[in-house]
Amino acid sequence: MSRILLRMPNTRFYSKCLQSKEEISTSAPNPEVRVFARRKRQKKALEVSNEESKNEPIEQKPCGLPDIEEFAYKKANGPALSSKISGKLEATPDALVVGTEVASEIGARGEPPANWEKVLEGIRKMRATEDAPVDSMGCEKAGSSLPPKERRFAVLISSLLSSQTKDNVNHGAIQRLLQNGLLTAETIDKTDEATIKDLIYPVGFYTRKASNMKKIAKICLLKYDGDIPSSLEELLLLPGIGPKMAHLVMNVGWNNVQGICVDTHVHRICNRLGWVSQPGRKQKTSTPEETREALQLWLPKEEWVPINPLLVGFGQTICTPLRPRCGMCSVSEFCPSAFKESSGPSSKLKKPSQK
DNA sequence: GTCCTGGCGG
């Protein structure tokens, strides 16, 4: 029982260190290089003694940031935005000041799909009347009252737990961690993994997540002085943090929009709308990452953050994965997929389903 | 019973 080693149980951690990131950046000016570099894999870099100076917090907004995670979005997608987009429809993505390496190269091209503003506006209106699970939560306390560093760490942990987990369940888990003082790298690092597992229990994949929490806490302690990484690339090196979470943490934790947070809702809906099937490109995108890149080609940057909660809520209530309710959708007239996949009960006949 | 979810490994 008491074999809580001080070091990571995985020896590969040490043997395979270094040489971690290679070609993660999407900024390759060379069109031929593209982003092919399989940037995933090989997250196991735990170099400690290396640099520590470049991790200066670049807090842009002091403690005022109220919410964590998707709750922070709530304010962004209010009606106040409608005027913003209608006025700014020609804004190219690279017009805004963002991080170092974003869509500056790819941004210039890419024509917006027809009527995209009408569609967004229509979805916003539907979201105002329908109540989606994503926006019926008040958990202002979880992250807001904390100092910036702890708030960021809470954002990271909350993101980690949130996938495959209902918002209220995730909220409960975060609250339990908070009550036990387990929302900092130091305390998590000192806590038994089994304890964490129990506290976060109801969330999906809790075993994996408890393990990832321990690893993340240790990495943050050793490499970032207990703070969280402040760049996309470094966030992606954390176990359990993929593109979706990394962008979310950049948006909410650092207030630094490096890209669109594309989950399966955004992925699915953008494909149904034909928003990511430009003439020159492939017909459709097959992965969320491809969707993110295609979407970033034309979507004005003001929409990069609010589009996620907007489409997530829409995807939970109307444009559902199975049997989308096109009859209730006010923008179905603009949707090339409307009423096409709603009838087929099981359009997927991949599996023989015989046993 | 099958799909869905994000990240990950094979």
Add this chain to the structure above:
DNA sequence: CCGCCAGGAC
């Protein structure tokens, strides 16, 4: 590509 994780939705 497939499957695993844990659990909910259908």
